[in-house]
Amino acid sequence: MNFGILGAGSWGIAFGNLLRDNSQNVLIWGRRKEYVNEVNQTKRTPYLKNIRVNVPLTHDLNEFLNFTDILVIAVPVQFIREVFEKIKQFEHKIFLILNLSKGIEIKTQKRVSEIVSEFFNVPYSVLSGPSHAEEVASKIPTAVTLAGEHYEFLQKIISNDYFRVYISNDVVGVEIAGALKNVMAIAAGILDGLGGWDNSKAALMTRALYEMIKFGQYFGAKKETFFGLAGVGDLMVTCNSKHSRNRKLGELIVKEKDLSKILTNSKMVAEGMYTVKAVVDFSKKVGIEMPISNEVYEILYNGKDPKLSMLELMNRPLKNEWYI
Ligand SMILES: NC(=O)C1=CN([C@@H]2O[C@H](COP(=O)(O)OP(=O)(O)OC[C@H]3O[C@@H](n4cnc5c(N)ncnc54)[C@H](O)[C@@H]3O)[C@@H](O)[C@H]2O)C=CC1
Numbered sequence: 001m002n003f004g005i006l007g008a009g010s011w012g013i014a015f016g017n018l019l020r021d022n023s024q025n026v027l028i029w030g031r032r033k034e035y036v037n038e039v040n041q042t043k044r045t046p047y048l049k050n051i052r053v054n055v056p057l058t059h060d061l062n063e064f065l066n067f068t069d070i071l072v073i074a075v076p077v078q079f080i081r082e083v084f085e086k087i088k089q090f091e092h093k094i095f096l097i098l099n100l101s102k103g104i105e106i107k108t109q110k111r112v113s114e115i116v117s118e119f120f121n122v123p124y125s126v127l128s129g130p131s132h133a134e135e136v137a138s139k140i141p142t143a144v145t146l147a148g149e150h151y152e153f154l155q156k157i158i159s160n161d162y163f164r165v166y167i168s169n170d171v172v173g174v175e176i177a178g179a180l181k182n183v184m185a186i187a188a189g190i191l192d193g194l195g196g197w198d199n200s201k202a203a204l205m206t207r208a209l210y211e212m213i214k215f216g217q218y219f220g221a222k223k224e225t226f227f228g229l230a231g232v233g234d235l236m237v238t239c240n241s242k243h244s245r246n247r248k249l250g251e252l253i254v255k256e257k258d259l260s261k262i263l264t265n266s267k268m269v270a271e272g273m274y275t276v277k278a279v280v281d282f283s284k285k286v287g288i289e290m291p292i293s294n295e296v297y298e299i300l301y302n303g304k305d306p307k308l309s310m311l312e313l314m315n316r317p318l319k320n321e322w323y324i
């Protein structure tokens with residue numbers, strides 16, 4: 001089988017190297033020609049320092065689609081639709097779609113599987129969990145969750161002695177957990193920026209998990225999914241890791257206060273800053289209480305003082321129900 005990976009960022013390349021280690025055929029599509037040429041020549045990417053890129057890249061979508069049997073999505077969620085518009089006529093060539101991206105589209109409030117089904121009538125799977133590209137590319141032992149169609153085949157083909165794939169039958173839960181933990185990691189970064197307190201971080205992560213579950217259950221996600229690698233596993237790594245772009249964005253907003261300034265000076269894609277918009281819009285519309293997400297939104301987009309957010313979160317009416 002030939003794996004065609006859409007997206008030549010850190011995760012697309014690290015995952016491509018992983019598949020090569022498993023003797024699969026891989027081609028990565030990148031949208032910037034100069035970057036693609038540079039990576040092909042140097043076998044290096046600025047996204048992953050000290051890592052050799054073991055897979056070829058192309059900028060040519062025709063070449064990419066002629067090669068591809070299994071289409072792997074590794075572009076930021078807000079751009080998936082734009083890329084699909086360019087490739088939808090190749091549906092007959094694609095045997096299976098495997099999604100690696102974690103987020104919710106702002107303008108439609110859709111998950112990736114829902115965007116995919118607008119364009120393709122093709123089997124779909126999603127792979128998610130605590131898997132920073134930098135560590136996977138360095139072959140650090142990692143375990144993730146896979147949900148969707150052809151899961152047994154994918155589990156075997158992707159797993160190896162440093163990457164272990166567990167299976168789940170909850171596509172909705174895996175997608176929502178992966179999207180929401182990015183929002184929560186921004187909140188964790190904000191806490192780190194304010195003081196890096198242990199008690200507060202533990203409380204935040206626990207309540208974040210609760211908020212993720214409530215949101216997920218609205219869409220029929222299973223609670224247990226959030227207690228697995230795609231849920232609490234990814235929440236732990238993203239809220240604590242030095243590699244996390246979402247956590248770093250939280251830290252930066254405390255220091256620099258101005259989101260547009262941060263984005264001008266940085267190439268990083270922090271999916272949570274987009275997903276939070278979709279989550280806050282949707283949860284307000286249907287009446288799901290999402291206090292942490294709301295505060296992340298207020299701090300990023302309305303310039304709210306993070307200290308005030310924390311004070312208000314602590315002073316919400318006390319709960320008189322049993323909580324996890
Ligand atoms: N970096 C990581 O450790 C992990 C990332 N992910 C997820 O994978 C997805 C991709 O993340 P990364 O590779 O880290 O991001 P990245 O920022 O390193 O790269 C994203 C890629 O998408 C491309 N891109 C940006 N805008 C585009 C557009 N308009 N059209 C087409 N391509 C465009 C970029 O040029 C780049 O090649 C995200 O959803 C992220 O949450 C999931 C697991 C681990």
Ligand SMILES: O=C(CO)COP(=O)(O)O
Pocket residue numbers: 102129130131132133182185234237238243244245246247269270271
């Ligand atoms: O999803 C990730 C790790 O599992 C990557 O998180 P960041 O996008 O915050 O770096």
